[in-house]
Amino acid sequence: MGAPFRAPPPFIADVAPELRPPLAAMQGNLDVLARGAARDPELLAESIADMRREAARLIRMTNDLLLLARSDTGFELHREPVELDTLLLEVHRELRPLAGEVTLAIGEEDQAVVLGDRDRIKQALLNLGINAIQHTPAGGTVTLGLSRQGEWAALTVTDSGTGIAPEDLPHIFDRFYRADQSRSRNRGGAGLGLAIVRWVAEVHGGRVTVSSVPGSGSTFTLLLPLDPSERALQPEQDAVLSSPY
Template sequence: MWWQGLRQNLIAVPFRVRLTLLYTSLFSVALLVIGIGVHFAVAQALYAGVQSDLTSATQQVRAILNAVGLQSIRTPSGQLQLYLDRDFIQLFTNRNIGAQFFRPDGTLVSNTPNLEPYMLPLPPEALQLTSTDTNGITLVRDVNGVPVKSLITPVVLRDGQLLGFLQVSRPLDDVVDTLTLLQQILLGGGMIALIVTGLGAMYLSKRALRPIEQITSTAQGIVRAEDLGRRIPEPAQRDELHQLTVTINELLSRLERLFSTQQRFVADVSHELRTPLTAMQGNLEVLDRGASADPALLKEVIGDMRRETARLIRMVNDLLLLAQSETHIALRHEPVELDTLLLEVFRELRPLAGQVRLRIGAEDQILVYGDRDRIKQALLNLGVNALQYTPPGGLVVLGLERYEQFACLSVADTGVGISEAELAHIFDRFYRVDRSRSRHSGGAGLGLSIVKWVSEAHGGYVTVASEVGRGSTFAIYLPLPEPAVSAGAE
């Protein structure tokens, strides 16, 4: 369709030009409405003035008729009779209005000497006027290309006798000339106004869009230079452009953080993958040199490769779980007996404790709704983390208590503790308090990130309290189910 092509062409036009066209179009519509309104108002006023002139002239002619137009004569029988003085109408002097008097049969009796070219015969519809039609009729007729407006009224004596018809006429050439001049003024003035408006709109749009062009230029420079540390200068005025600049700077800050996080993430993943892959490559070289002939060495090499493979599988699974968390996957919502789950975690952690004492502290019977496997994984991560950072002879305590409207799963240890500077980062991915120790024990710095996600995904949160040299306490808070309302409650 033609409008689709027009729309596509407008889309290709620069925004500044479209804005100018929009302003000019709106102004032209407003100007057109105002011009039509002014023309209509002036025309109504002029025609109303003409009608008023005709009415006033009719009254004047009637006054002259009553004063000198009707003369009395005495008949041979001695009676007085009225007769019409045909020259009475000559007393009416108005150079713009002509008057004519007609008998009841339509015959012209007398007329004013002025405007003779515009004297019109009595129209047939005027003969149908009666003595009661005091308002008469108004007609507009064309005489030699000039419109003439006439007011025709009946002339009635006091006894109700119809004396004749009075026709008062006025040419409308001056009204037409005035309206034509007004149209020319409106059209000419409107064109000048549109040109001035278009130029002004172009200038104002260019000036108004200049800060946006500066913002665009700066943003393009940031993109080309790949320097997310740069920021767009904020304008002094607290207007919409200031809000736009602040928003873009906030977006750049967030992109910078995300880009830095991504770079750190890729570097950490590469670093974590390099260690087990290097170890596996070394074991393969040992096998290639003939380790298969030595059963003891072969068993040791295969055991190392299994441990490194298991470590890679754990890290890949953790990364997959964290990637799924960012896509807001739906967790299962089922009853979970936390006391039973705590015992399962205790039994699975006991073979890993070694010389670290592992105990169960407070153990309340608590039921929550959620994903049992994810909660168990989070608790296992805290337990394994506590065993890794607790020296031989230390103590790790698992606990389950009610805390206000939450179920609190806690893991406390007497390990090395965490400094204040590191507490703010321990839930970040690949962050390790002791990198050498955690790598030796197989950690990749993803366990606490998973714990945080599981807690928040269940509507809860995780806390940590630690003191260097004395140990740490991690706690997962899961919301308790709302108590069911009994059927008999009002």
């Protein structure tokens, strides 16, 4: 007899269902095009837009998976001075096409420089922004901000969305965890984005915190240590830190 079938590792078992919805959506749109949608300009434009959206979702998911895999093998950061105010504006521009009917705003906008991996910090802030947009209904607002708190730079993402239940807060940064289990994979993310945010914060010597009121929205704060040259210019004061989850 051959070797018995082995169950897939937990990581593969978790990832596989996340890939199916965007692939199925693209397959469905290809079927629509094959049935003659190309002759209908409006339907053609709608199908192409859907496929682009799902392709972008797959790319983000792949990037998240690759980064998590690297983090498990001791991924080495490329550290350089990073101007967070410039990065904040860049992320705001990239999030605007994803916001739809959600208003995307910039709140407090200080200047701060940290020593870190620019691409990883950007990915973490993008993940926080995408997470906020996904949990904010049409007509709501997502606000990005940057402030200095003692020896820390604080990147914040605040939304007016559904909020997070107290029992979910301790698990919100776990891999593949969804606070709202009723959200389908067709609408929600893969449950990887916030896990990456926590990893990025920790490898930079920082932390990520969240405060939330169910039904009133949430605020995520990514705290990163200021570049040593920046700390010398910062007046001495205690950093105002929220309890991390």
